Amino acid sequence: MIAGIDFLASSDEVARRLIGVTVLVDGVGGRIVETEAYDRSDPASHSYGGPNPRNATMFGPPGHAYVYRSYGIHWCLNFVCRESGHGAGVLIRALEPTQGLDVMRERRGLDDERLLCAGPGRVCQALGVTREHDGLRLDAPPFELIEPPRRAAVVRGPRIGISKAVDVPWRFGLRGSRFVSRPFR
Numbered sequence: 001m002i003a004g005i006d007f008l009a010s011s012d013e014v015a016r017r018l019i020g021v022t023v024l025v026d027g028v029g030g031r032i033v034e035t036e037a038y039d040r041s042d043p044a045s046h047s048y049g050g051p052n053p054r055n056a057t058m059f060g061p062p063g064h065a066y067v068y069r070s071y072g073i074h075w076c077l078n079f080v081c082r083e084s085g086h087g088a089g090v091l092i093r094a095l096e097p098t099q100g101l102d103v104m105r106e107r108r109g110l111d112d113e114r115l116l117c118a119g120p121g122r123v124c125q126a127l128g129v130t131r132e133h134d135g136l137r138l139d140a141p142p143f144e145l146i147e148p149p150r151r152a153a154v155v156r157g158p159r160i161g162i163s164k165a166v167d168v169p170w171r172f173g174l175r176g177s178r179f180v181s182r183p184f185r
Helices: 011-018 101-108 120-127
Strands: 024-025 027-039 065-070 075-082 088-099 143-146 154-157 171-174
Touching: 011 024, 011 027, 011 075, 011 088, 011 171, 024 088, 065 120, 065 171, 075 120, 088 120, 088 171, 101 120
Parallel strands: none
Antiparallel strands: 024 027, 024 143, 027 088, 027 171, 065 075, 075 088, 154 171
């Protein structure tokens, strides 16, 4: 258990439970307001075709970071879940920035607090997450996950930005948050 989350649970359960958890990288971060779940049986998942050098971390122990580059441009942060060898994870899509805002603004080159971490590439840029973070434990520095004082009100819908399994309702968000990457219908 890390921040009250059992990372051995299914990816959709972990994705839902992560809403409201605070994630910090070297003290910079905020409250998770949007996630997406991926599982090895899911054709939209990096793990769908089995292990390879790019996705090896997804098949490792739960409670670790899986970081990959999307479209050769943006880093994306995922949390590995399920048992080792399964290949499941949760993409961190958006945060409500709460700590280290000046650092995030400098890294992102903008002032708009709402846009600092609204999207997976923006999250990594704001937090300074790169491939160097791939495989690191989530319960040890530079990561810190903090359990919220109470469970968040969660909404769900289909994932976005994918071309396969687009109707699977494995995107989760904090109800009413203005910090999500795209509004929920």
